[in-house]
Amino acid sequence: ETGVTQTPRHLVMGMTNKKSLKCEQHLGHNAMYWYKQSAKKPLELMFVYNFKEQTENNSVPSRFSPECPNSSHLFLHLHTLQPEDSALYLCASSQGILQRTNEKLFFGSGTQLSVL
Amino acid sequence: GENVEQHPSTLSVQEGDSAVIKCTYSDSASNYFPWYKQELGKGPQLIIDIRSNVGEKKDQRIAVTLNKTAKHFSLHITETQPEDSAVYFCADPNSGGSNYKLTFGKGTLLTVNP
Numbered sequence: 001e002t003g004v005t006q007t008p009r010h011l012v013m014g015m016t017n018k019k020s021l022k023c024e025q026h027l028g029h030n031a032m033y034w035y036k037q038s039a040k041k042p043l044e045l046m047f048v049y050n051f052k053e054q055t056e057n058n059s060v061p062s063r064f065s066p067e068c069p070n071s072s073h074l075f076l077h078l079h080t081l082q083p084e085d086s087a088l089y090l091c092a093s094s095q096g097i098l099q100r101t102n103e104k105l106f107f108g109s110g111t112q113l114s115v116l
Numbered sequence: 117g118e119n120v121e122q123h124p125s126t127l128s129v130q131e132g133d134s135a136v137i138k139c140t141y142s143d144s145a146s147n148y149f150p151w152y153k154q155e156l157g158k159g160p161q162l163i164i165d166i167r168s169n170v171g172e173k174k175d176q177r178i179a180v181t182l183n184k185t186a187k188h189f190s191l192h193i194t195e196t197q198p199e200d201s202a203v204y205f206c207a208d209p210n211s212g213g214s215n216y217k218l219t220f221g222k223g224t225l226l227t228v229n230p
Contacts, residue, residue: 002161031216041222042120043160043205048216056216090159097215102148102167105218107159 003027006091006108013081014116021076021111023091029106030096032074034066037088037110049074050097081115088112120208122221129196130229137224139206140188146210149189151180154203154223163204164191196228 004025013019025032034046048056049068063085065077074091088110094103119142129135139149147168152160166173166180166189173180179192193200206221 002159004159033216043220045217050216056214058217092159098209098218102165102209104150104162104165105152105160107152107161109158 002106002108004091004093004106004108006089006111008111009109010112010114012114012116013078015081015083017078017081019078021078021089021091021113023074023076023108025072025074025091025093025106027093027095027106029093030071031094031103032068032071033092033094033105034074034076035090035092035107037090043090047076078113081113083115086113086115120206120219120221122206122224124224125222126225126227128227128229131196131198133196135191135193135196135200135226135228137191137204137206137226138188139190139208139221140186141208142187143208143210144187146187146208148209149180149182150207150209150218151178151191152205152207152220154205156202160205193226196226198228198230201226201228 007022031050033048036044045058046060047066052068063080067075090110091108092105094105122139150165153163154160164180177194182189203223203225205223207218209218
């Protein structure tokens with residue numbers, strides 16, 4: 001176990017549904033991330049939170065809405081998704097910033113999302 | 117700029133053989149190079165990393181080498197075992213242009229045949 005827990009592991013939803021992905025880290029880290037992993041594409045950073053404040057939004061469509069109520073929990077709210085949004089959504093955490101301090105990322109096992 | 121190129125995209129070896137995966141980067145200021153391993157059904161996990169002040173680092177059967185002049189770093193796995201089968205990603209935290217972005221390569225699917 002990496003100390004980063006994601007639920008659910010699998011999710012199937014229609015394009016009109018609203019669902020949420022949950023991530024919890026037990027490592028005492030200050031930064032949390034959402035990544036999207038699609039087939040044959042590099043890992044894509046979606047959002048970054050540092051000390052509960054959003055510091056990065058990598059041009060993600062508004063149908064994805066993140067929420068970080070505290071440094072240990074991160075949510076990704078999904079609404080009116082498209083079939084092309086089907087992917088593995090990975091949560092990660094790090095103690096601090098990645099640049100210059102050589103921080104390590106700890107990933108959860110991901111939520112495999114299918115949009116019908 | 118953001119550019120980490122990883123090769124090959126797939127690699128199949130016989131158990132006991134060595135495997136080498138190579139990544140090139142574009143930002144000469146990059147100074148830290150991690151490798152992540154992603155097994156089926158799991159998220160990526162850091163397996164080894166290297167800082168720019170050394171040319172090689174070893175941890176049992178895995179090693180990473182760095183050539184700063186040529187801007188590439190490689191993962192070496194010796195005496196491969198079936199449990200080494202996974203997708204391996206290189207990454208560069210300095211390519212993303214932000215304090216929080218880790219730019220990943222496209223990954224290499226390594227298959228170790230018994």
